[in-house]
Amino acid sequence: MSRQQPEQQAPPVQRLRIRYAKRGRLRFTSHRDVSRAIERAVVRARIPMAYSSGFHPHPRISYAGASPTGAASEAEYVELGLAEVREPASIAAELDAVLPEGLDVVATVDAAESLAGSLSDLLTASHWLIDLGDTPRADVEAGVAAFLATESIVVERMTKKGMRAFDCRAAVVRLAVTEDGGLDLLLEHTVPAVRPDDVLTGLREAGGLDVPSTVLLTRVAQGVLDRAAGTLGDPLATR
Missing domain, CATH: 3.30.70.580 (Pseudouridine synthase I, catalytic domain, N-terminal subdomain)
Structure with missing residues (x-):
């Protein structure tokens, strides 16, 4: 039957x-x-x-x-x-x-x-603010400068498929120090995905920055990346 x-x-x-x-x-x-x-x-x-x-x-x-x-x-x-x-x-x-x-x-x-394409198509980068607590601003600035001066920074992270190694530097479109000594990060969505904590690992390894074990990550925007302009388009914009 x-x-x-x-x-x-x-x-x-x-x-x-x-x-x-x-x-x-x-x-x-x-x-x-x-x-x-x-x-x-x-x-x-x-x-x-x-x-x-x-x-x-x-x-x-x-x-x-x-x-x-x-x-x-x-x-x-x-x-x-x-x-x-x-x-x-x-x-x-x-x-x-x-x-x-x-x-x-x-x-x-x-x-x-709204704009044509799936939501995933319209979310190609994220803008993050990272609060580093009491980390001295001079140390943050030196770490960021060293990070940006390095062409490739390979980091490792455990994923569902096991330990993966990937270049966290390539996904960073913009990295700057904020007025309060935190980080302003524009991060392209790549495969495999590079996360803000991967960039922090890169700052430790390439920039010598003593990043606190606990930081506050806040994503302030997601959208379509214009890499040349360093901006994000609103994925909910009307046609």
Whole structure:
């Protein structure tokens, strides 16, 4: 006897792209837990979600460019596929009202009115601010100068596929010292991905900088990189 075929779901009639922030203690939350919180909020807000086909349908929710655990962010992105057309501002307010404190909706647009391409296509670099605590400014400046003067800096990090070695210098578009002695970092999204902590490792190894074991990472923007200009385009910009 043949197995019954699963019911085929209708495709989304509208896709909304949402920028949200991960603030305060929520920066210590993993991406998996953040995604669960968003999925619960979608249900609580009674947002009319479209669902995937198959024996185990799930809501059409797509994430892109999630920040690492321990990092705060003002620029996280998610896309919702809806079964009904709704006003983006209304969905944003309904979702924000039921998300846990520290996950805050910042902006919402209709994907049909925004830039072409998937969210992943529109997130090619990140702008980070890194608080180095009480590290002397002179030491930070010397470390940054040595880092930037080095053509290639290979670092190692444990990944799901084991220990990986990669050049963290090549992904750095801009690295400067802020007024308060922290770091202003523009980092291109590469494969394998270079993270801010990899750059800190590079600063230790190539720049001799004694980086504190605990630093505060904050992503202030994500978007389409213009490497020549050193700028990021807004992924939620309208066409």
